[in-house]
Amino acid sequence: MVAIAAPETAPPDGPPRTRYRMPAWASFALLASMAFTFLAAASAPTPLYGVYQDEWGFSAMTTTIVFSVYAVSVLGALLTVGALSDHVGRRPVLFGALGAQAMALILFVIAENVPVLMAARFVQGISTGAAIGAMGAGMLDLSKLRGATASAVAPMLGTGAGAVISGAFVQWLPAPQHLIYLVMFGLFALQAVGVAFMPETVTPKPGALASLKPQFALPAAARRPLIAAAPAMIACWSMAGLYGSLGPALVHRITGSVNHVYGGGALFVLAASGAVAVLALQNTAPHTSMVIGTAALFSGVGLTLFAGDASSLGFFLAAIVAGTGFGAAFQGALRSVVMVAGPHERAGVVSVLFVISYVAFGGPAIIAGLLVVETGDIMATSQYYGGAVMVLAAFALVAMLRQNRPVKAAALAEAALAEVAAVEHAAEARIVGALRPGASPEADAA
Numbered sequence: 001m002v003a004i005a006a007p008e009t010a011p012p013d014g015p016p017r018t019r020y021r022m023p024a025w026a027s028f029a030l031l032a033s034m035a036f037t038f039l040a041a042a043s044a045p046t047p048l049y050g051v052y053q054d055e056w057g058f059s060a061m062t063t064t065i066v067f068s069v070y071a072v073s074v075l076g077a078l079l080t081v082g083a084l085s086d087h088v089g090r091r092p093v094l095f096g097a098l099g100a101q102a103m104a105l106i107l108f109v110i111a112e113n114v115p116v117l118m119a120a121r122f123v124q125g126i127s128t129g130a131a132i133g134a135m136g137a138g139m140l141d142l143s144k145l146r147g148a149t150a151s152a153v154a155p156m157l158g159t160g161a162g163a164v165i166s167g168a169f170v171q172w173l174p175a176p177q178h179l180i181y182l183v184m185f186g187l188f189a190l191q192a193v194g195v196a197f198m199p200e201t202v203t204p205k206p207g208a209l210a211s212l213k214p215q216f217a218l219p220a221a222a223r224r225p226l227i228a229a230a231p232a233m234i235a236c237w238s239m240a241g242l243y244g245s246l247g248p249a250l251v252h253r254i255t256g257s258v259n260h261v262y263g264g265g266a267l268f269v270l271a272a273s274g275a276v277a278v279l280a281l282q283n284t285a286p287h288t289s290m291v292i293g294t295a296a297l298f299s300g301v302g303l304t305l306f307a308g309d310a311s312s313l314g315f316f317l318a319a320i321v322a323g324t325g326f327g328a329a330f331q332g333a334l335r336s337v338v339m340v341a342g343p344h345e346r347a348g349v350v351s352v353l354f355v356i357s358y359v360a361f362g363g364p365a366i367i368a369g370l371l372v373v374e375t376g377d378i379m380a381t382s383q384y385y386g387g388a389v390m391v392l393a394a395f396a397l398v399a400m401l402r403q404n405r406p407v408k409a410a411a412l413a414e415a416a417l418a419e420v421a422a423v424e425h426a427a428e429a430r431i432v433g434a435l436r437p438g439a440s441p442e443a444d445a446a
Contacts, residue, residue, distance in 0.1 A: 021199045028142045028150070030194045034094070035135045035154035037191065038128050040162030041101065041184045042070070043267075045108065045121070046248075047167040047260045048177055058114055064369035066114070070121040071362035075355060077129025079214040082351025085134035086344045087208035089200045090141070093134040093347075098192045100127035105188070108181040132354050137346035140338060141201035148338055149282045151350065152331040153275045159244075160271025163264030170260040202343055211348075221340040222349055228403065229333035230356060231396035232290040235297055236329040237360035239322055239389045242301070243270045245365035246372070246382045253378060254312045269319040274327030281328050286336035287400065293329025294397035298390055300325050305386045329396070330357075364388070 022030070049063045085093040100123055107120035132155075139147035169176040218226060247270075248263035255262055277296075281289045300322025307314035334353060341349040364385060371381045 020197055022194070022197050024142050027198045027201070028139060028146065030191065030198060031135050031138045031142075032150045032154045034131065034191050035139075035150070036158035036161070037184070037187050038097075038101065038131050038135070039155045039158030040165065041105070041188075042124060042128050043159050043162035043244075043264075044166040044180055044184065045117075046163050046244075047170050047264055048180070050260075051170060051177055052111075052114075052117065056113060059373070060369070061373045062114060064366060064373065066118055066121055067362070067369070068366050069118050070125040071358060071366065073122045073125025074129040074358050075362075076214075077126045078132065078351045078355045078358070079216065080212050081130045082133040082355075083211045083215075083348030084130070084208060085137060085347045086202065087205055087211050089202060089204050090134045090138040090347075091195055091198060091200050093130060094138075094195050095192070097127045097131035097134065098188055098195065100124075100130065101188055102185060103127075105181045105185045109178050111177075129351075129354075133347035133351035136338075136350035136354075138201050140341075140346045140350075141343060144339060145282075148335045149278060149331065151338070152278045152327070152334050156271045156274050156278070156327065156330070159240075160264075160268035163244075164261060164268040167260035167262075167264040205344055216352060216355065218337075218349060218352055219341060219345045222337050222345075225336045225340060226352070228399075229286075229290065229336050231392070231399045232294050232329040233333045233353070233356050234360040235294060235389065235392040235396040236326045236333075237357045238364050238392055239297055239301055240267075240270065240326060241361040241363075241365040242304075242368070242382070242385050242389055243267050243319065243322070244361070245368045246378060246385065249372075249378045250315070250382055251312075254307075254315055266316065266319050269316055270323035270326060273320040273323030274330070277324040277327030278331040281331065284332075286332040287403065289328045289332030290336075291397065291400045293325045293327070293332060294393050294400060296321055296325030297329060298325075298393040298397060301386050301389050301393065305383055325393075 049066070052058070053060075053063065081093065104120050104124035104127055107116055107123060111117045111120055136147070136151040139150050141147070166176070166180050169180045173179055243266050247266035251262050251266050252258060277293075281292070284292075300318055300320075303318035303321055304315060307318050337353060338346065338349055368381055368385050371384070372378055375381065
């Protein structure tokens with residue numbers, strides 16, 4: 001547990017002052033809410049592209065380019081500053097990411113042309129990429145068990161909710177191209193105040209400048225689990241890219257409605273069912289979760305393609321199946337890798353996992369956007385895309401089944417999971433709020 005307060009040096013003319021610090025549970029809730037909000041802000045512009053397109057008269061190709069700018073900047077940030085918080089601490093990186101996010105939101109509000117929109121997306125990508133590693137590592141510092149679960153649930157729900165909420169702003173509220181960003185700005189301002197009172201969860205260590213060199217590296221203990229988990233991660237995030245890039249157009253075609261909330265509905269249903277799967281399977285062995293997830297992915301995407309133009313209800317039911325696979329596969333992959341990372345390795349490991357995820361999510365989505373622009377056939381493009389995702393899911397499932405048992409490193413991760421659960425259960429039985437002078441959050445969580 002994190003101490004509530006730390007005594008400061010006594011002033012010469014008065015008694016010692018005590019500086020308030022959040023308890024562990026509040027710090028954890030703050031970090032989870034930030035993960036949700038950062039990813040919600042990242043998906044908020046998507047329903048607004050149609051508004052921008054009507055006002056500024058740009059092509060569908062421009063929309064694809066704007067998304068590409070965001071995807072590239074996220075990856076650049078993950079590869080450079082993704083591990084920085086392992087060296088300078090979580091709080092300084094979070095403050096920097098929040099400042100960059102505020103700048104991006106201001107650019108969105110004042111945007112009157114495509115170059116400013118691209119600049120906003122670029123800054124937003126840098127902010128999101130910098131924050132992902134620090135938020136995920138901070139939650140793991142406070143609780144390995146809950147941290148691994150929240151690192152899967154919060155970004156997933158944020159991505160889906162951001163599109164639906166922004167769609168509601170476009171559909172029913174005035175000046176949505178300004179209002180949604182002002183609301184997000186207010187949320188981030190409140191979270192910045194929270195970070196100011198959040199205890200640091202890791203001690204600084206040398207090597208901050210060296211960590212800024214672009215790298216794709218993992219500690220030795222995490223390499224074998226990642227090799228085993230990578231096929232499942234690639235399959236599930238490629239599937240999310242299918243719903244994120246082509247889902248709105250498919251929903252509009254199937255339902256015949258131009259309601260912007262429906263457009264984001266497919267991604268939200270996917271994310272919500274994925275979150276339910278994460279929570280339901282959080283105590284299941286990671287290897288088992290990935291087997292269940294890849295099988296559900298294959299079935300869900302197949303059902304999505306089968307529904308096609310035939311049934312809007314069938315399409316959303318298929319999204320539930322696919323989302324269940326997404327959540328199960330991603331949380332299994334995430335837990336199998338992050339559980340073996342040490343306190344000063346966590347941000348780097350989380351960043352590597354999200355590099356793989358964003359490449360799998362953004363790369364196919366960009367290609368699909370280009371194909372739709374080139375051919376004008378949304379159904380043919382979705383069938384090609386979905387077929388490719390099914391092949392990936394089948395490959396991942398076969399790879400999982402060929403492992404008669406999880407690799408040794410993954411087994412160690414599961415043993416660590418059980419050990420941490422016992423430790424945390426004992427800790428929660430203590431008196432809540434008891435002060436422990438000189439306690440170290442890092443020592444508690446490691």
